[in-house]
Amino acid sequence: xxxxxxxxxLVAMIFVTSCRKEKDPMFDGVNCSGNCYxxxxxxxxxxxxxxxxxxxxxxxxxxxxxxxxxKMIYLGRAxxxxxxxxxxxFDGNRFNNVRGYYYVEAFxxxxxxxxxxxxxxxxxxxxxxxxxxxxxxxFPLFRPATVKxxxxxxxxxxxxxxxxxxxxxxxxxxxxxxxxxxxDTTIAWKTAGDLRxxxxxxxxxxxxxxxxxxxxxxxxxxxxxxxIRL
Numbered sequence: 001x002x003x004x005x006x007x008x009x010l011v012a013m014i015f016v017t018s019c020r021k022e023k024d025p026m027f028d029g030v031n032c033s034g035n036c037y038x039x040x041x042x043x044x045x046x047x048x049x050x051x052x053x054x055x056x057x058x059x060x061x062x063x064x065x066x067x068x069x070x071k072m073i074y075l076g077r078a079x080x081x082x083x084x085x086x087x088x089x090f091d092g093n094r095f096n097n098v099r100g101y102y103y104v105e106a107f108x109x110x111x112x113x114x115x116x117x118x119x120x121x122x123x124x125x126x127x128x129x130x131x132x133x134x135x136x137x138x139f140p141l142f143r144p145a146t147v148k149x150x151x152x153x154x155x156x157x158x159x160x161x162x163x164x165x166x167x168x169x170x171x172x173x174x175x176x177x178x179x180x181x182x183x184d185t186t187i188a189w190k191t192a193g194d195l196r197x198x199x200x201x202x203x204x205x206x207x208x209x210x211x212x213x214x215x216x217x218x219x220x221x222x223x224x225x226x227x228i229r230l
Contacts, residue, residue, distance in 0.1 A: 027089070027090040032089040032090055034093075035093050035132070037090055037126050037130055037131070040088070040136055042080075042139075043141065047220070048194075053080060055108040056079055057080065057106050058106075060073060061095050061100055063095070064100050101123055103124070104123075104137070104139065105120050105121065106121045112190075113139075113140070114171045121140070143220035144190060145194075146188055147166060147188070147226065148223060149166065151230075154229075155230070157179070157180060160208075161177065161179055163204075164177070164199075166197055166198060166200070171192070199228065201213075203230050
C-alpha cells in the first residue's frame with residue numbers, strides 16, 4: 001500500500017512539474033548576450049492607426065522535427081509601452097538546428113486579428129543572418145463587431161452555386177450554397193469594428209453569372225445587418 005501511495009505521489013509530482021515547465025517562459029526577453037535575436041516593432045489599433053499601450057505579446061517556437069511532432073515551446077513575452085512599442089530578445093543559438101518556425105500571439109482586451117486564430121498575428125523564420133540585428137514586425141489588431149448578411153435569392157433559382165463572402169483588413173471568410181432553389185437566410189460573421197467590411201455574393205452556373213457587392217461600417221462591439229437580393 002505504501003509503495004502504491006509513493007508511486008501515485010511521485011507521478012503527481014512529475015505531472016505538476018512538467019505542467020509548470022510548459023507554462024514558464026524560456027527567456028525573460030530582456031537579458032541576452034552573444035548571438036541574440038532582437039524582435040521589435042509596434043502593436044497597432046487598426047481602426048485608429050495608433051499604437052496599443054499595455055498590450056501583451058507572446059513568442060513561441062513550434063518544433064516539428066519528428067514526423068508526428070508538433071511541440072509548442074513558449075519563449076517569453078513582452079508588454080508594449082505607451083506608444084505600442086515592444087522589444088523581445090533571446091538566445092539565437094537555441095533553435096537554429098531544429099526544424100520548425102516561430103510565431104507570435106498578441107492580446108489586448110477583446111481585440112483580435114483573425115476570427116479563426118484570434119490572437120496569432122504572425123509566423124516567421126529566423127537564421128544566423130539576423131543575429132544582433134533588429135527584426136522589425138508590426139502587428140495589427142482589430143476591434144470586434146458582428147456583421148449579419150441576409151441573402152435572398154428568389155427570382156433566380158437555376159444557378160448551380162451561390163458563394164457569399166466578406167473581408168476586412170487582414171481577414172474574411174465565405175460560404176457556398178447549392179443552387180436550384182430559393183434561398184432566404186442570414187449569416188453572422190465576426191468582423192472588424194469601425195472599419196469598412198466588404199460583402200460579395202456570386203451566383204454562377206447553368207447560364208447564370210450574377211455578382212452583387214456592398215459595404216458597410218459596423219461600430220466596434222455592435223451588430224449591423226445588410227441585405228443582398230439576387
